[in-house]
Amino acid sequence: MACGFGACNGCAVELDGTWKRCCIEGPVVDGARLVA
Amino acid sequence: VSVTVGRLKLAHPLLNASGAWDAVEAHRLFGTANPGLAGFVTKTVTPEPRAGNPAPRIAPSRMGLLNSIGLPGPGRDAFLASLLPELATLVEGPIVCSVGGFSVDDYLGTVERLEEHPDCAAIELNVSCPNVESGCASIGGDAGETERLTAAARAATSKPLFVKLSASVADIAEIARAAEAGGADALVCINTVKATAINRWTHASRFGGGGGGLSGAAIKPVALHAVLACHEATGLDIVGLGGVETLDDVLDLMAVGATAVALGTSLFRDPSLALQLRDQLAA
Numbered sequence: 149m150a151c152g153f154g155a156c157n158g159c160a161v162e163l164d165g166t167w168k169r170c171c172i173e174g175p176v177v178d179g180a181r182l183v184a
Numbered sequence: 185v186s187v188t189v190g191r192l193k194l195a196h197p198l199l200n201a202s203g204a205w206d207a208v209e210a211h212r213l214f215g216t217a218n219p220g221l222a223g224f225v226t227k228t229v230t231p232e233p234r235a236g237n238p239a240p241r242i243a244p245s246r247m248g249l250l251n252s253i254g255l256p257g258p259g260r261d262a263f264l265a266s267l268l269p270e271l272a273t274l275v276e277g278p279i280v281c282s283v284g285g286f287s288v289d290d291y292l293g294t295v296e297r298l299e300e301h302p303d304c305a306a307i308e309l310n311v312s313c314p315n316v317e318s319g320c321a322s323i324g325g326d327a328g329e330t331e332r333l334t335a336a337a338r339a340a341t342s343k344p345l346f347v348k349l350s351a352s353v354a355d356i357a358e359i360a361r362a363a364e365a366g367g368a369d370a371l372v373c374i375n376t377v378k379a380t381a382i383n384r385w386t387h388a389s390r391f392g393g394g395g396g397g398l399s400g401a402a403i404k405p406v407a408l409h410a411v412l413a414c415h416e417a418t419g420l421d422i423v424g425l426g427g428v429e430t431l432d433d434v435l436d437l438m439a440v441g442a443t444a445v446a447l448g449t450s451l452f453r454d455p456s457l458a459l460q461l462r463d464q465l466a467a
Contacts, residue, residue: 150242150249150251150449150452151452151455152452153206153210153213153214153455154206154210154213155204155205155206155209155210155452155455156203156204156242156251156253156452157203157236157253157256158242158251158253159242160236160239160241160256161239162239166235167236167238167239172209
């Protein structure tokens with residue numbers, strides 16, 4: 149993770165089928181959203 | 185310490201690099217949208233919404249950071265209708281809109297609508313992103329294409345027009361002269377430097393998408409050379425950036441011809457850096 153505050157878009161993870169920032173939408177998420 | 189760069193008036197010389205700051209999140213998290221910055225440069229606006237490149241998007245590098253983000257964004261319509269007006273309520277100073285695309289028409293469609301948008305103070309043509317599949321850096325890697333795009337944008341807007349260049353070209357001075365011939369008001373030097381990271385066992389890229397750009401302290405001497413070359417080659421104002429971390433870095437870029445200086449990767453480690461540098465500049 150480069151910035152950790154939503155600026156860089158570097159920590160993208162696929163969540164609910166779209167790319168989300170782990171630092172903002174996460175960092176802790178329901179595992180089901182990761183594999184949906 | 186106010187400056188005018190490419191007809192854009194700034195209260196002091198510090199800006200953010202396009203893509204390296206999210207003013208909406210900063211306002212939500214820190215209570216201030218662009219602390220220490222004299223204005224705000226948006227992420228690059230593309231005609232259609234873009235998800236960005238697949239993960240992984242970043243990789244570490246000694247004295248720097250590698251990224252292949254791929255210009256994620258809401259697309260032109262949503263940017264103009266909601267994000268830009270929201271930014272205008274949050275940020276201090278003028279908003280510079282970064283424009284990208286894959287053809288001259290892509291850029292022009294956005295420039296024409298920014299010309300009429302009251303919240304856009306200046307337009308930056310991004311012809312130097314190394315992380316998208318076509319257009320962009322391939323325009324900025326060719327003097328003729330750069331002049332053609334700049335001239336078309338110039339004809340479509342009376343607002344200050346900046347052209348953001350890449351140092352990953354044979355002769356940046358030639359591209360700078362092309363932007364000047366096309367009618368640019370200022371140059372922005374430099375975008376990330378083309379670079380990559382691989383897994384040596386598989387020879388595969390460490391990025392989920394293509395491309396790769398190096399930023400951070402490692403590229404400061406590259407930026408210094410580029411600003412100097414562009415300053416000697418043209419009469420244009422220059423926003424200098426690339427690896428700026430300290431007051432010395434700011435002053436070095438200004439010494440070789442930059443009128444304003446932008447911060448990128450260094451803001452990731454310290455989001456208050458611009459506040460500190462602004463105070464040091466004023467002292």
